[in-house]
Amino acid sequence: MADRILVVDDDEAALEALQIGLEAMGFEVTAHASYEGARAALADRSLALMVTDLDLGAHSGLELVAQAGEQDPELPTIIVTGHATVSSAVEAMRAGVWDYLLKPVSLDELEVHARRAIQHARLSREVESLRQAASRQLGLDLAGSSPAMVELRDMVERVSRTDVGVLLFGESGTGKEVVAQTIHRHSARAEGPFVPVNCAALPETLLESELFGHVRGAFTDARKARRGLFLEANGGTLLLDEIGEMPLAMQPKLLRALQERVVRPVGGDEAVPFDTRVIAATNRDLVEAIAQGTFREDLYYRLNVVQIDLPPLRARGNDVLMLAQRFIERFAERHGVSVRGLTPEAAEQLLRHPWPGNVRELMNAIERAVALARDELIDIADLPERVREAERSRMDFAADNAEDLVTLEELERRYIARVLEATGGNKSQAARLLGIDRKTLFRKLKREEAEQDDEEAEGPTSEG
Numbered sequence: 451m452a453d454r455i456l457v458v459d460d461d462e463a464a465l466e467a468l469q470i471g472l473e474a475m476g477f478e479v480t481a482h483a484s485y486e487g488a489r490a491a492l493a494d495r496s497l498a499l500m501v502t503d504l505d506l507g508a509h510s511g512l513e514l515v516a517q518a519g520e521q522d523p524e525l526p527t528i529i530v531t532g533h534a535t536v537s538s539a540v541e542a543m544r545a546g547v548w549d550y551l552l553k554p555v556s557l558d559e560l561e562v563h564a565r566r567a568i569q570h571a572r573l574s575r576e577v578e579s580l581r582q583a584a585s586r587q588l589g590l591d592l593a594g595s596s597p598a599m600v601e602l603r604d605m606v607e608r609v610s611r612t613d614v615g616v617l618l619f620g621e622s623g624t625g626k627e628v629v630a631q632t633i634h635r636h637s638a639r640a641e642g643p644f645v646p647v648n649c650a651a652l653p654e655t656l657l658e659s660e661l662f663g664h665v666r667g668a669f670t671d672a673r674k675a676r677r678g679l680f681l682e683a684n685g686g687t688l689l690l691d692e693i694g695e696m697p698l699a700m701q702p703k704l705l706r707a708l709q710e711r712v713v714r715p716v717g718g719d720e721a722v723p724f725d726t727r728v729i730a731a732t733n734r735d736l737v738e739a740i741a742q743g744t745f746r747e748d749l750y751y752r753l754n755v756v757q758i759d760l761p762p763l764r765a766r767g768n769d770v771l772m773l774a775q776r777f778i779e780r781f782a783e784r785h786g787v788s789v790r791g792l793t794p795e796a797a798e799q800l801l802r803h804p805w806p807g808n809v810r811e812l813m814n815a816i817e818r819a820v821a822l823a824r825d826e827l828i829d830i831a832d833l834p835e836r837v838r839e840a841e842r843s844r845m846d847f848a849a850d851n852a853e854d855l856v857t858l859e860e861l862e863r864r865y866i867a868r869v870l871e872a873t874g875g876n877k878s879q880a881a882r883l884l885g886i887d888r889k890t891l892f893r894k895l896k897r898e899e900a901e902q903d904d905e906e907a908e909g910p911t912s913e914g
């Protein structure tokens with residue numbers, strides 16, 4: 451189908467010349483001599499380009515450009531004028547005009563500019579629609595409408611456009627691997643491999659050859675040379691999972707590889723360059739690990755160009771129910787049963803449970819419930835015992851009897867303990883949840899320890 455061009459010129463002879471010329475090039479032309487007529491013609495959504503005279507009597511071609519921008523921001527426009535001035539040219543460029551040509555316009559010149567403008571607009575429309583499709587896909591992979599998930603998706607989308615190192619931090623089962631894969635699939639490396647490796651699963655020597663490869667005969671079992679995962683993931687993404695568990699002796703070797711962008715296979719002295727994006731994931735508080743001397747600070751800063759914190763499931767509000775519904779549909783289909791939803795009581799219970807195992811725990815609970823359900827709707831009785839037992843109030847500070855009431859200090863102590871429990875002992879995360887800095891939290895915990903020590907020291911004398 452021929453591209454349609456709207457041509458506007460109040461000089462009828464010039465208008466006709468442009469129309470004939472453009473039609474001869476194979477374009478379809480809608481010609482208008484008046485501003486009003488042209489303005490009405492802009493409603494036509496099939497336009498590929500507008501070519502307008504600058505001086506339209508009582509109106510300016512730039513007014514039309516503004517109108518066009520409102521109707522279709524992607525429609526390219528070319529201004530032709532017999533009275534070029536620097537200020538009108540500047541104004542035209544500011545208005546987003548694609549080209550500014552002087553009369554008399556040679557048809558050859560006009561054709562070149564017209565085709566380029568149309569081509570450019572087509573590409574930018576395509577890019578935009580791909581981008582929209584990608585963010586729709588992102589919404590499917592990392593579904594959820596809670597503020598925590600909206601923020602996570604935004605971060606993942608921004609990070610995907612870059613090639614920087616990412617550290618994923620979150621409790622077990624929050625979807626760190628899902629996020630790593632999502633970043634990979636939305637990045638320029640999507641066509642390359644995605645290779646996950648669990649750093650906790652192997653002792654130092656095996657991990658080194660797993661990551662960097664080895665030459666033939668490097669050790670007793672090395673009958674064949676191996677490339678190693680850094681090179682397996684070349685052109686793609688390597689996920690260093692459970693990085694917090696990486697043996698200390700291995701850490702400087704990893705740091706060196708990341709800094710020099712080369713690996714040295716075990717048993718060889720050749721340095722092999724790699725082109726691999728590295729994403730690291732951990733459920734351990736690395737800042738604390740550094741303080742304890744089990745994780746190198748320099749490696750931490752190298753890996754952690756951008757840190758993404760995955761929200762625990764209990765911080766995602768009603769997303770719990772949305773995920774539950776998806777899992778119900780998935781498992782009902784897989785197991786060929788007709789379960790299709792939750793009773794209100796079961797839904798309430800899912801919202802009440804703190805989900806220490808996060809999305810993985812929810813998925814397992816739903817699979818079990820779908821398999822066991824006696825009805826089309828999952829009820830409380832179909833949920834695992836742990837989930838069933840979640841108490842109405844997640845904290846039992848609100849005592850009914852006066853003698854059970856506690857001091858503010860004691861309340862604080864218990865609440866800190868509760869938050870630490872919820873974060874799996876992660877002090878950085880606990881401090882964030884409590885809205886205090888880590889130092890303050892440490893101080894409070896120290897004070898508590900000291901008080902407990904005092905009590906123990908006093909204990910025997912008072913008793914006997």
Ligand SMILES: Nc1ncnc2c1ncn2[C@@H]1O[C@H](COP(=O)(O)OP(=O)(O)OP(=O)(O)O)[C@@H](O)[C@H]1O
Pocket residue numbers: 591592593620621622623624625626627628629733773809810813
């Ligand atoms: N948003 C989500 N939608 C659907 N499934 C999800 C989502 N997030 C996580 N899951 C599922 O939950 C399970 C746990 O996710 P994943 O393995 O990515 O977690 P993790 O943070 O890496 O946990 P761990 O620290 O235990 O390795 C997986 O089966 C994953 O498919």
Ligand SMILES: [Mg+2]
Pocket residue numbers: 626627691
């Ligand atoms: Mg994982």
